[in-house]
Amino acid sequence: ICTLFTGQTSKExxxxxxxxxxxxxxxxxxxxxxxxxxPEGIGSTEFHRTIREWVRIEEACGPEALKHKGQNKVWSPEDKYALVVRVLAGESYTAVALSVGISKGMLYQWVRKYKIYGYNGLISKPKGRKSKDPDMKKIGTRAPKKLNESEYEELIRLRAENEVIKKEIALREEKEAAQLKAKKQRSSNNSVKKDTH
Structure with missing residues (x-):
């Protein structure tokens, strides 16, 4: 599940x-x-950084992760949104990108589009030029319809918010438990002092 795009731009x-x-x-x-x-056409600093990235991918996901998969996958708006939510919930771009085998740059674009256009920004536009003849329609290609904020998007957002709330509650409970323990400790210390008088 963890392949990473490994293309580097050469001088040309x-x-x-x-x-x-x-x-x-x-x-x-x-x-x-x-x-x-x-290799020719790439700086050694850039190349060495790429290798260190491959090492991190392999350590996180195993050697299979280095095969070209994630970059060629067609990502649905729902899939993209699930990753965007993870970034918005506080995970790093690098961690999220590595976990699914895409480049950090690609993930950054999705997050940026989502912030500007909302869910519709994650819908891929049909490729190619528009036909000059309005009656000419390509067979088998349909432009994705514009969506309102989908139930799926709402569900994922609620899940992410729920996780944050759960963490906050757990921290609050921990704090309260620590305060209660300290209070009991103080009262038992006080009762010990009273008994000794």
Whole structure:
């Protein structure tokens, strides 16, 4: 479940993709205190940072996580929203992105769109140019309909709020229990003092 996008922009602005075997080799070398030669078109600092990220992914999710999966997955608005909520509830972009195998940048875009446009900002726009002929409709492609704030979105938001409330209640109960314990301690200390007089 934890694959991470590994494309890096080269000097020419082309995306570089690394094979699973190459990533595994880099991670193994890293554990031996080594780095492989930096590929052409990318700075060594950037490349070394990418390798450290692969190491973190593998440690968190296992070696399978380094295979290209998350980046090519089609994310539904509900899936995106579930991740946005985790960020809004206080989880870091890095932790959330690593947990599902997407780049931090992609997650950042979703959160930004959600903050500006709400749930509708998470609906993917159909790709390609609009047809000049209004009667020409592509077969099998339908533009996603605009949604009002869905019940699903509301449910996830309520769940996130519920978690926050639960934590607050637990902290309050802990505090009250500690105060009660201290109070009992004081009263038992006072009764001991009275008995000794």
């Amino acid at each position: 602005g082309i995306f570089m993709r690394y094979s699973y075997e190459f990533k595994r080799k880099c991670v193994e070398m890293y554990y031996q205190g080594l780095y492989p030669d930096t």
